[in-house]
Amino acid sequence: MRKRRTGGRRKVCPFxxxxxxxxxxxxxxxxxxxxFITDRGRIVPRRISGVSSFYQRIxxxxxxxxxxxALLPYASAGE
Amino acid sequence: xxxxxxETVAIVNPDAGTDGVQxxxxxxxxxxxxxGGQEARLEDWGRRRLAFEMAKQNKGHYLYxxxxxxxxxxxxxxxxxxxxxxxxxxxxVLLDPRVxxxxxxxxxxxxxSTQHARSEAASPLFEDDEDESDDEEYxxxx
Numbered sequence: 001m002r003k004r005r006t007g008g009r010r011k012v013c014p015f016x017x018x019x020x021x022x023x024x025x026x027x028x029x030x031x032x033x034x035x036f037i038t039d040r041g042r043i044v045p046r047r048i049s050g051v052s053s054f055y056q057r058i059x060x061x062x063x064x065x066x067x068x069x070a071l072l073p074y075a076s077a078g079e
Numbered sequence: 080x081x082x083x084x085x086e087t088v089a090i091v092n093p094d095a096g097t098d099g100v101q102x103x104x105x106x107x108x109x110x111x112x113x114x115g116g117q118e119a120r121l122e123d124w125g126r127r128r129l130a131f132e133m134a135k136q137n138k139g140h141y142l143y144x145x146x147x148x149x150x151x152x153x154x155x156x157x158x159x160x161x162x163x164x165x166x167x168x169x170x171x172v173l174l175d176p177r178v179x180x181x182x183x184x185x186x187x188x189x190x191x192s193t194q195h196a197r198s199e200a201a202s203p204l205f206e207d208d209e210d211e212s213d214d215e216e217y218x219x220x221x
Contacts, residue, residue: 027172028088028143028193029193030130065170065172067130068168068170069088069090069141069168069169069170070090070129070130070131070133070139070168071127071130072130073130073131074131
């Protein structure tokens with residue numbers, strides 16, 4: 001049997017909620033991108049962050065671009 | 080005539096000093112003029128801490144260049160950066176595949192800026208030391 005979501009409220013994509021924020025989504029803006037990576041440098045899955053699939057794709061692309069020019073770290077090895 | 084709008088970020092080895100930054104910049108501009116491109120805006124982001132170590136450096140001097148050009152502009156620019164030892168890394172991003180060159184608003188492009196342009200470290204005046212940058216490393220992403 002499928003477990004239903006219990007309590008808590010549905011997360012809202014921060015980029016859909018704020019057009020202005022979506023416009024700042026860019027690899028040259030690592031401060032914003034940092035909010036969507038873990039402290040190990042991994043990209044936060046959207047089931048956690050609540051980002052819509054559209055913006056998650058853009059976000060992932062920009063994070064990867066930022067990594068390529070050392071504005072953001074690549075994931076650190078080992079657990 | 081239609082051109083493509085690109086931006087390139089280059090990271091200069093901080094050991095190369097102001098001369099190195101100038102050399103990398105000259106190379107980039109050379110590529111643009113040689114291939115019929117037009118520079119729109121240059122930003123000096125200054126020395127920034129790198130998110131990870133490269134070429135045994137923890138800092139890098141960032142240059143940002145916005146320009147119009149063709150595919151060969153990028154090819155030449157990246158070729159030149161690849162053989163310029165001071166350039167540790169670079170990345171070019173295509174912003175617009177079809178721009179009318181004579182209608183492009185250069186004034187507007189010049190007046191805008193990314194947040195790093197105002198960077199505290201934007202002045203590249205640091206002491207010059209003589210040691211050569213050895214390993215070069217390059218990578219690009221679309």
